[in-house]
Amino acid sequence: MNDVLSRLRGALIVSVQADEGSPMRETGIIAAMSRAALLGGARGLRLRSPEDIRAVRALTDVPVIGLTKQAQPGSPVYITATPQEVRAVAQAGADVVAFDGTDLPRPYAVAELIAEAHACGALAMADVSTLAEARAAYAAGADIVGTTMSGYTPHSPQQLEPDFELMRALAGAGRPFIAEGRLNTPELAAQALASGAHAVVVGSAITRPDHVTRWFSQALGTATDPAS
Numbered sequence: 001m002n003d004v005l006s007r008l009r010g011a012l013i014v015s016v017q018a019d020e021g022s023p024m025r026e027t028g029i030i031a032a033m034s035r036a037a038l039l040g041g042a043r044g045l046r047l048r049s050p051e052d053i054r055a056v057r058a059l060t061d062v063p064v065i066g067l068t069k070q071a072q073p074g075s076p077v078y079i080t081a082t083p084q085e086v087r088a089v090a091q092a093g094a095d096v097v098a099f100d101g102t103d104l105p106r107p108y109a110v111a112e113l114i115a116e117a118h119a120c121g122a123l124a125m126a127d128v129s130t131l132a133e134a135r136a137a138y139a140a141g142a143d144i145v146g147t148t149m150s151g152y153t154p155h156s157p158q159q160l161e162p163d164f165e166l167m168r169a170l171a172g173a174g175r176p177f178i179a180e181g182r183l184n185t186p187e188l189a190a191q192a193l194a195s196g197a198h199a200v201v202v203g204s205a206i207t208r209p210d211h212v213t214r215w216f217s218q219a220l221g222t223a224t225d226p227a228s
Protein backbone atom coordinates (compact mmCIF):
# COMPACT_ATOMS: atom_id res chain seq x y z
CA MET A 1 0.00 0.00 0.00
CA ASN A 2 1.13 3.52 -0.79
CA ASP A 3 2.91 5.35 2.06
CA VAL A 4 0.28 8.10 2.34
CA LEU A 5 -2.52 5.55 2.61
CA SER A 6 -0.49 3.56 5.16
CA ARG A 7 -0.13 6.67 7.29
CA LEU A 8 -3.89 7.15 7.15
CA ARG A 9 -4.77 3.64 8.34
CA GLY A 10 -7.19 4.00 11.27
CA ALA A 11 -6.80 7.78 11.20
CA LEU A 12 -9.18 10.57 12.01
CA ILE A 13 -9.08 13.00 9.08
CA VAL A 14 -10.67 16.36 9.80
CA SER A 15 -12.35 18.16 6.92
CA VAL A 16 -11.73 21.87 7.39
CA GLN A 17 -14.00 23.66 4.96
CA ALA A 18 -16.25 26.69 5.08
CA ASP A 19 -19.09 27.25 2.65
CA GLU A 20 -19.82 30.31 0.55
CA GLY A 21 -21.27 32.98 2.83
CA SER A 22 -19.85 31.49 6.04
CA PRO A 23 -17.95 33.92 8.28
CA MET A 24 -15.33 31.16 8.62
CA ARG A 25 -14.51 31.27 4.90
CA GLU A 26 -11.09 32.85 5.24
CA THR A 27 -7.76 31.11 4.78
CA GLY A 28 -6.37 32.33 8.13
CA ILE A 29 -9.37 30.85 9.93
CA ILE A 30 -9.06 27.56 7.99
CA ALA A 31 -5.37 27.40 9.00
CA ALA A 32 -6.19 28.04 12.67
CA MET A 33 -8.94 25.38 12.68
CA SER A 34 -6.52 22.95 11.02
CA ARG A 35 -3.95 23.55 13.76
CA ALA A 36 -6.64 22.99 16.40
CA ALA A 37 -7.64 19.72 14.69
CA LEU A 38 -4.01 18.57 14.71
CA LEU A 39 -3.74 19.42 18.42
CA GLY A 40 -6.79 17.23 19.00
CA GLY A 41 -5.25 14.24 17.27
CA ALA A 42 -6.22 14.52 13.59
CA ARG A 43 -3.75 12.55 11.46
CA GLY A 44 -4.99 13.90 8.15
CA LEU A 45 -6.80 16.96 6.81
CA ARG A 46 -9.31 17.45 4.01
CA LEU A 47 -9.17 20.94 2.55
CA ARG A 48 -10.96 22.89 -0.11
CA SER A 49 -9.21 25.31 -2.53
CA PRO A 50 -5.56 25.61 -3.59
CA GLU A 51 -5.18 28.69 -1.40
CA ASP A 52 -6.23 26.87 1.79
CA ILE A 53 -4.14 23.82 0.88
CA ARG A 54 -1.01 25.95 0.31
CA ALA A 55 -1.44 27.75 3.66
CA VAL A 56 -1.98 24.56 5.66
CA ARG A 57 0.72 22.61 3.78
CA ALA A 58 3.22 25.11 5.18
CA LEU A 59 2.15 24.19 8.73
CA THR A 60 2.17 20.40 8.72
CA ASP A 61 3.42 17.21 7.09
CA VAL A 62 0.25 15.17 7.75
CA PRO A 63 -1.46 13.78 4.63
CA VAL A 64 -3.70 16.36 2.97
CA ILE A 65 -6.71 15.43 0.85
CA GLY A 66 -7.47 18.41 -1.39
CA LEU A 67 -10.42 19.38 -3.51
CA THR A 68 -12.17 22.29 -5.15
CA LYS A 69 -15.87 23.07 -5.14
CA GLN A 70 -16.89 24.77 -8.32
CA ALA A 71 -20.25 24.78 -10.13
CA GLN A 72 -19.95 23.32 -13.64
CA PRO A 73 -22.11 24.47 -16.55
CA GLY A 74 -24.76 21.86 -17.39
CA SER A 75 -23.62 19.40 -14.70
CA PRO A 76 -24.52 18.88 -11.03
CA VAL A 77 -20.95 17.71 -10.29
CA TYR A 78 -19.00 20.26 -8.24
CA ILE A 79 -16.12 18.50 -6.43
CA THR A 80 -12.88 18.85 -8.49
CA ALA A 81 -14.66 18.23 -11.78
CA THR A 82 -11.95 19.20 -14.29
CA PRO A 83 -8.30 18.19 -14.92
CA GLN A 84 -7.31 21.83 -14.45
CA GLU A 85 -8.73 21.81 -10.93
CA VAL A 86 -7.07 18.45 -10.18
CA ARG A 87 -3.73 19.94 -11.21
CA ALA A 88 -4.22 23.12 -9.16
CA VAL A 89 -5.04 21.07 -6.04
CA ALA A 90 -2.04 18.75 -6.50
CA GLN A 91 0.33 21.62 -7.22
CA ALA A 92 -0.82 23.40 -4.05
CA GLY A 93 0.55 20.46 -2.06
CA ALA A 94 -2.27 17.94 -1.63
CA ASP A 95 -1.10 14.33 -1.31
CA VAL A 96 -4.48 13.05 -2.41
CA VAL A 97 -6.88 14.76 -4.83
CA ALA A 98 -10.55 14.06 -4.08
CA PHE A 99 -13.03 14.37 -6.93
CA ASP A 100 -16.65 13.48 -7.68
CA GLY A 101 -16.72 9.82 -8.67
CA THR A 102 -20.49 9.46 -9.06
CA ASP A 103 -22.58 8.50 -12.09
CA LEU A 104 -23.97 12.03 -12.39
CA PRO A 105 -23.55 13.78 -15.76
CA ARG A 106 -20.04 15.22 -15.77
CA PRO A 107 -17.74 17.36 -17.90
CA TYR A 108 -14.76 14.92 -17.71
CA ALA A 109 -14.59 11.17 -17.24
CA VAL A 110 -13.44 9.80 -13.88
CA ALA A 111 -10.48 8.12 -15.65
CA GLU A 112 -9.28 11.51 -16.98
CA LEU A 113 -9.29 13.03 -13.49
CA ILE A 114 -7.43 10.04 -12.06
CA ALA A 115 -4.83 10.19 -14.84
CA GLU A 116 -4.26 13.89 -14.16
CA ALA A 117 -3.82 13.33 -10.41
CA HIS A 118 -1.28 10.57 -11.08
CA ALA A 119 0.54 12.72 -13.65
CA CYS A 120 0.92 15.34 -10.91
CA GLY A 121 2.29 12.77 -8.45
CA ALA A 122 -0.85 12.72 -6.27
CA LEU A 123 -3.19 9.91 -5.28
CA ALA A 124 -6.77 9.90 -6.55
CA MET A 125 -9.75 9.60 -4.17
CA ALA A 126 -13.16 9.08 -5.77
CA ASP A 127 -16.06 10.46 -3.74
CA VAL A 128 -18.87 8.02 -4.48
CA SER A 129 -22.45 7.34 -3.41
CA THR A 130 -22.87 3.64 -4.28
CA LEU A 131 -20.95 0.37 -4.44
CA ALA A 132 -21.27 0.35 -8.26
CA GLU A 133 -19.62 3.77 -8.47
CA ALA A 134 -16.82 2.55 -6.19
CA ARG A 135 -16.23 -0.50 -8.39
CA ALA A 136 -16.15 1.72 -11.50
CA ALA A 137 -13.71 4.15 -9.86
CA TYR A 138 -11.36 1.32 -8.89
CA ALA A 139 -11.57 -0.08 -12.42
CA ALA A 140 -10.60 3.38 -13.70
CA GLY A 141 -7.51 3.45 -11.45
CA ALA A 142 -8.61 5.23 -8.26
CA ASP A 143 -6.32 4.70 -5.24
CA ILE A 144 -9.14 4.95 -2.68
CA VAL A 145 -12.83 5.78 -2.58
CA GLY A 146 -14.85 7.75 -0.03
CA THR A 147 -18.52 7.38 0.93
CA THR A 148 -18.72 11.19 0.74
CA MET A 149 -21.53 11.48 -1.80
CA SER A 150 -24.04 9.04 -0.33
CA GLY A 151 -27.16 11.09 0.38
CA TYR A 152 -26.14 13.74 -2.15
CA THR A 153 -27.05 11.94 -5.38
CA PRO A 154 -30.67 11.15 -6.31
CA HIS A 155 -29.85 7.44 -6.63
CA SER A 156 -28.40 7.00 -3.10
CA PRO A 157 -30.34 6.73 0.20
CA GLN A 158 -31.52 10.13 1.43
CA GLN A 159 -30.95 9.91 5.18
CA LEU A 160 -29.71 11.92 8.13
CA GLU A 161 -27.51 9.07 9.36
CA PRO A 162 -24.20 7.97 7.85
CA ASP A 163 -24.52 5.28 5.16
CA PHE A 164 -23.34 2.25 7.15
CA GLU A 165 -24.99 -0.07 4.64
CA LEU A 166 -22.69 1.24 1.90
CA MET A 167 -19.71 0.86 4.26
CA ARG A 168 -20.62 -2.76 4.97
CA ALA A 169 -21.11 -3.43 1.25
CA LEU A 170 -17.69 -1.94 0.42
CA ALA A 171 -16.03 -3.95 3.19
CA GLY A 172 -17.83 -7.12 2.06
CA ALA A 173 -16.67 -6.56 -1.53
CA GLY A 174 -13.09 -6.10 -0.34
CA ARG A 175 -12.95 -2.49 -1.55
CA PRO A 176 -10.90 -0.23 0.76
CA PHE A 177 -12.77 2.98 1.61
CA ILE A 178 -12.63 6.14 3.64
CA ALA A 179 -15.85 6.73 5.58
CA GLU A 180 -17.19 10.25 5.17
CA GLY A 181 -20.50 12.03 5.57
CA ARG A 182 -22.60 12.83 8.65
CA LEU A 183 -20.25 11.10 11.10
CA ASN A 184 -21.36 13.66 13.66
CA THR A 185 -20.38 11.99 16.95
CA PRO A 186 -17.31 10.14 18.23
CA GLU A 187 -19.46 6.99 18.51
CA LEU A 188 -20.50 7.15 14.83
CA ALA A 189 -16.87 7.70 13.78
CA ALA A 190 -15.79 4.65 15.81
CA GLN A 191 -18.66 2.65 14.28
CA ALA A 192 -17.43 3.57 10.79
CA LEU A 193 -13.96 2.27 11.61
CA ALA A 194 -15.49 -0.90 13.05
CA SER A 195 -17.47 -1.27 9.79
CA GLY A 196 -14.18 -1.67 7.95
CA ALA A 197 -13.22 1.88 6.98
CA HIS A 198 -9.54 2.51 6.26
CA ALA A 199 -9.91 5.99 7.82
CA VAL A 200 -12.68 8.32 8.87
CA VAL A 201 -13.36 11.91 7.74
CA VAL A 202 -15.28 14.21 10.07
CA GLY A 203 -16.19 17.71 8.93
CA SER A 204 -19.23 19.66 10.10
CA ALA A 205 -19.27 18.35 13.69
CA ILE A 206 -15.77 19.74 14.24
CA THR A 207 -15.35 22.67 11.86
CA ARG A 208 -18.77 24.12 11.03
CA PRO A 209 -19.92 25.90 14.20
CA ASP A 210 -22.91 27.37 12.36
CA HIS A 211 -24.19 23.85 11.55
CA VAL A 212 -23.55 22.57 15.06
CA THR A 213 -25.31 25.56 16.59
CA ARG A 214 -28.31 24.87 14.37
CA TRP A 215 -28.47 21.24 15.56
CA PHE A 216 -28.78 22.61 19.11
CA SER A 217 -31.14 25.51 18.34
CA GLN A 218 -33.44 23.18 16.38
CA ALA A 219 -33.44 20.72 19.29
CA LEU A 220 -34.42 23.57 21.60
CA GLY A 221 -37.02 24.91 19.16
CA THR A 222 -35.24 28.26 19.01
CA ALA A 223 -33.82 28.10 15.46
CA THR A 224 -34.25 31.34 13.51
CA ASP A 225 -34.30 31.89 9.78
CA PRO A 226 -30.68 32.80 8.87
CA ALA A 227 -32.06 35.43 6.45
CA SER A 228 -33.94 37.30 9.19
Ligand SMILES: CC(=O)N[C@H](C=O)[C@@H](O)[C@H](O)[C@H](O)COP(=O)(O)O
Pocket residue numbers: 015017067148149152180181182183184201202203204205
Ligand atom coordinates in the same frame (compact mmCIF):
# COMPACT_ATOMS: atom_id res chain seq x y z
C1 LIG B 1 -21.37 16.28 -0.02
C2 LIG B 1 -20.21 17.24 0.06
O1 LIG B 1 -20.11 18.16 -0.71
N1 LIG B 1 -19.31 17.00 1.04
C3 LIG B 1 -18.17 17.86 1.23
C4 LIG B 1 -16.97 17.20 0.76
O2 LIG B 1 -15.85 17.57 0.86
C5 LIG B 1 -18.08 18.54 2.58
O3 LIG B 1 -19.00 19.62 2.55
C6 LIG B 1 -18.39 17.71 3.86
O4 LIG B 1 -18.28 18.57 4.96
C7 LIG B 1 -17.46 16.53 4.07
O5 LIG B 1 -17.76 15.53 3.13
C8 LIG B 1 -17.52 15.91 5.46
O6 LIG B 1 -18.81 15.51 5.77
P1 LIG B 1 -19.53 16.01 7.11
O7 LIG B 1 -19.45 17.52 7.13
O8 LIG B 1 -20.95 15.51 6.99
O9 LIG B 1 -18.80 15.40 8.28
